Amino acid sequence: MVPPSSNPPSNPQQTQQFLSSVLSQRGPSSLPYTEDTKWLIRQHLLSLVSNYPSLEPKTATFTHNDGRSVNLLQADGTIPMPFQGVTYNIPVIIWLMESYPRYAPAVYVNPTREMIIKRPHPHVSPSGLVSIPYLHNWIYPSSNLVDLVVNLSSAFSRDPPLYSQRRPNPNPNPSPSPSPSPSINTSMSPSYGHHPPPPGPRVAHTAAGVYPPSPYGRVHPPQHSQPRPTSMDDAAEVYKRNAMNKLVEMVHGDIIGMRKAREVGMEGLFSAQAVLRRREEEINKGFKEMQEEKEALEQQLQVVLMNTDVLDSWIRDNEGKTKDLGKNNVNVDEAIRCVDVLSKQMLDCTAADLAIEDVVYSLDKAVQDGAVSFDQYLRNVRLLSREQFFHRATAAKVKEAQMQAQVANMAARLSHFVS
Template sequence: MVPPAVESPNPQLTQQFLSSALSQRGPSALPYSEDTKWLIRHHLLSLTTSFPSLEPKTATFTHNDGRSVNLLQSDGTVPMPYQGVTYNIPVVIWLMESYPRHPPCVYVNPTRDMVIKRPHSHVNPSGLVSLPYLHNWIYPSSNLVDLVRALSLTFAADPPLFSQRRAPRTPPSHNPNPNPSPNFDSFSSGSSNPGAFSSGYSRPSIPPNNYPPSPYASGSGRVQPSPTTTTSHHGEDQSEVFKRNAINKLVEIVHGDVVGLRKTREGEMEGLFSVQGVLKQREDQLNKGLKGMRDEMEGLEQQLQMVLMNSDVIEGWLRDNQGKKFRSLENVEDAFECVDVLSKQMLDCTASDLAIEDTLYALDKAVQVGSVPFDQYLRSVRALSREQFFHRAMVAKVRAAQLQAQVANMASRNQHYAV
């Protein structure tokens, strides 16, 4: 039967419900994009104003993969004019997570005494509706009000539901038991058991391609339309159409401006990220240079300590030998005495190295003027170079030993002064 006339819902309560549902945060928040919630609210309010029989709600939607999510829906009936009478088709309009950029999901929701027409060009056996308006959904101009009007026109051309007929009772003369069978009884009482429906259902006695005049009344029963459901959208005020088109155009312009502004900001962010990368590289270079300068400063401090130690040694020698006369010395070099074995080795090796260097220089001059044959020059250079290498290696070892001894001596002095 046609549902009774639906009272117009309180607009303030509907606005409060949508504002509260769309402003939720945390685990209970609806999975819609923040920049589209205002448009979703506008669509549902416009739908409730144009079609009071459709009420916005929140419910749990289960996807085909088993994932459940809390979504907005518009539940109620859609007016359908059929053979001069307006009927109400129960539907559920689900606003999916990507709404309004993508179309909603519309399901026909038959009651117990209704069945879905099979086959139907726009409704599958599960009740899912497929319309050209849904396939050609354009954001942001497409809306729920125009969708419901398209549903009404499509259902008027081909009703998706019709009432199920009850099987006639068996004449009592053929059955000694006056009571009908259990399955028949269960169907006659309006049971929704699928088994009862299959056992008690009989097809209408009309051609397969013709359906009852009323998609809700069986037999010859005729139902009067509800006064609130006979309004047709053909008589809609032109000012409302112009206002809606202007709002849609304004929304489209604002959306384009937002997209352009977003692209500009993304370009600026990319530039800032590039500058940040360059600054990061310079920071690494500065840190590396600072580390090198610190290492160099430590090396210079060690050399300064070595110079100070040598200065102390020279000043001590000058104090000890101040005023002494060395006229009795035949050789001036005898005035210098090595304080230890390492110093003597250093002096001998250094003198030998410098003497070999002078010899090699003299050989170069001699071979250039032809005083020394070339083969003899090569043999002499090879022998002198081997000997020079030996002296230089010895100098390096002696220098390392002296440095170690000086460090140990300085440590002992510091410890003595501390005591």
């Protein structure tokens, strides 16, 4: 993380203008929040600043564990922490991640050089990352930053996360009288009015240095029977403790990075699994369609084979009749023979229908030429139309009966081919 890139606003009006400006930007420099949530982000930050003026909205570059950097909004400042009757200020940074407000923000305790994070702490990791139940139980859209700060203040007041480092005493002469010292560093000074320092711990100034009190209990000065530590030993102990904190922070960061990398890998595997399942469904669907198409083609093949058999039979039956075509003694009435009664009836009905058509055509010509009167024409057309209707109705019924017979014949032939 790098220092903020935007100057914090100094009053509520400037805060509103600042948020409206940064949230309305478009293009590559725009913040990575969705358009439908920017108004809620603005409202959350304005409510936070209104309730806690010590927190100021800024924009800064946040570097993820995978090395990816993104420009995000943050609330930087201090939150009040009541402890032993005194209100102290805890420096924190609240990062609004890309998924905010649907997911909880990232909260870090930001100690100064004179402060050390308590180890172990139930809610603060050695790197300063805060983890409280309110963050784990974040519910969109009811959860907000004001309630988050209230829960942070309550959790810290039960177990403060910071305490002052030991410092060597620049005065080599021991002080004869003890003097009071606040439990937390001056950067954690009381807020919302001046409060007197907590009445309890007093620190004895010795040649070895000053032992500042801690909010986690009273620190007693060394007894005369024990050897007094030197300032060199005290500095070495502080250096060792800082080095250990740094190593723990680095290891914690590496663990988080490895976990994020494994999570990314798992997400990639899950995505590949989803793609493979979708392709499996498409392949199964295509295979089923191909099977259905194969069955339809097999049925069509059976129909073609049956029609071929019928045509071959007809050719064999009528092959001898072609010998009489060369002679001129072909009987027209016997040239076409009906194979059954239905065919004979269909032939008669069709012939009568066509004959009536010819008669009606001749009557039209006759009435146009004046050979037939119009009244006689209408009377004859009405009689012929009635007779033609009956012939056509009979032909339709015969055709239906022939279709049923043909279907039964095809079914019989199909069973023959299947067997």
